Each structure stands twice: as C-alpha cells, then as structure tokens.
Amino acid sequence: MTTTAPRRHRKDPLAWLAEAHFHSDHAAAILRRYGRAALFTGITWNVIQVPEETGLAARGTVNGPAWLDPYRRAVFYLAPLTACWRAPGTAYLSGGTMVCVPAPDVCAPPPDIAARAGVYWLTPPDGTGRLVDHEALLAVAETARRDGPALWCEICGWPAPSVVVHEHSPDGPGYDALVHRACAPAES
Structure with missing residues (x-):
C-alpha cells in the first residue's frame, strides 16, 4: 500500500x-x-x-x-x-x-x-x-x-573582504587581526 x-x-x-x-x-x-x-x-x-x-x-x-x-x-x-x-x-x-x-x-x-x-x-x-x-x-x-575563503573576520565570523587591523599593546608588539571595517574598534 x-x-x-x-x-x-x-x-x-x-x-x-x-x-x-x-x-x-x-x-x-x-x-x-x-x-x-x-x-x-x-x-x-x-x-x-x-x-x-x-x-x-x-x-x-x-x-x-x-x-x-x-x-x-x-x-x-x-x-x-x-x-x-x-x-x-x-x-x-x-x-x-x-x-x-x-x-x-x-x-x-x-x-x-x-x-x-x-x-x-x-x-x-x-x-x-x-x-x-x-x-x-x-x-x-x-x-x-x-x-571557502581563507580569511574570516575574527569578531563576527563572516568571510572576507577583510582588512588587517594592527592591535597595539604597551606590553609588546601587538598582533594583526583580520576584521571587517565595521567590526573594527574605533581608534582612540
């Protein structure tokens, strides 16, 4: 049936x-x-x-x-x-x-x-x-x-297009983070 x-x-x-x-x-x-x-x-x-x-x-x-x-x-x-x-x-x-x-x-x-x-x-x-x-x-x-793309925003998880934002640290050289412009923290 x-x-x-x-x-x-x-x-x-x-x-x-x-x-x-x-x-x-x-x-x-x-x-x-x-x-x-x-x-x-x-x-x-x-x-x-x-x-x-x-x-x-x-x-x-x-x-x-x-x-x-x-x-x-x-x-x-x-x-x-x-x-x-x-x-x-x-x-x-x-x-x-x-x-x-x-x-x-x-x-x-x-x-x-x-x-x-x-x-x-x-x-x-x-x-x-x-x-x-x-x-x-x-x-x-x-x-x-x-x-997919090898580059993913470290903040939101979405794929590139990304920019490299250099994080400055007083304790060391900092690191490069891949983030979208919209996700990047405002520079002070």
Whole structure:
C-alpha cells in the first residue's frame, strides 16, 4: 500500500507572509504598498542568515523560500520554528526578531543595484507554507566554511573582504587581526 503526502492548502503568498506579524492586515498592506515590510520571527517561521556567497551557492541544492539583501551581503531563509541551527559565520534569527522581508512578487534586483540596496526573493514563498530544508542548508554552510575563503573576520565570523587591523599593546608588539571595517574598534 502506498501513501501520498497530504496536499498542502495554498494561500496567497502575501497573506501567508503577513501572518508573521501581530497585525497581519496592516503588514499585508505595507507589503503591497512598499514591496517590503518588517516582520517578526517566531510566529510562523524563523530565519537563517548566511553570507551571500554561501546562499548563492546553495541555490541549486537547497529548497525553500530565500531572499537576498545586497546591502548586508546576506541571504535569508525562512526556516521552521523547530529548526536546530548552529553553524559558524551564520545567524539563526528567532523569538521576535524583526526582519525586512520583500513582498512575494519582488523577485529581481532593484533598478539601482549599484547602490546595493533593496531586498528581493531568490526563491519566493509559494503560499503552501513550505520552508527551507535546514539540514541541507547546514551541509552547504559547513562545506562553504571548510572550503571557502581563507580569511574570516575574527569578531563576527563572516568571510572576507577583510582588512588587517594592527592591535597595539604597551606590553609588546601587538598582533594583526583580520576584521571587517565595521567590526573594527574605533581608534582612540
């Protein structure tokens, strides 16, 4: 005897996304009007954030809704509330964290991509509630960490581009630390 998976009820993808807000009608209106909205994790899904290079490399092997934030150079995946996630150089956003999510029909870079602004879907939600296969994404993230760039920020764990910051110490010569400009402590 064979069994078939239950059919998923398909909703309007915009309405499904808006359910991740305490005021879903308001969130749906914001998504329609502005093409993006601040939504909460921990209500219908959580979010896994990976470096842009890792997220783009995972496109052919990892299924599930994912959007790109060119400004932050990161890819965000909608993940199950029960996902167990721990991978260096990535972030698991849960428990009411607000994230800027594009409307489901925003599937291309904004016209002024040179400014590296504007989030858009790499794989938009389809309204069935399908989320990322976080185990497959973890395998890709571990491979990218192992085989990826040799330079990683010592503060945030994200890959290069990095700069060398020389730490001065009155007790000795100091050491060179690889850190992003944004992570580097302000010089006094």
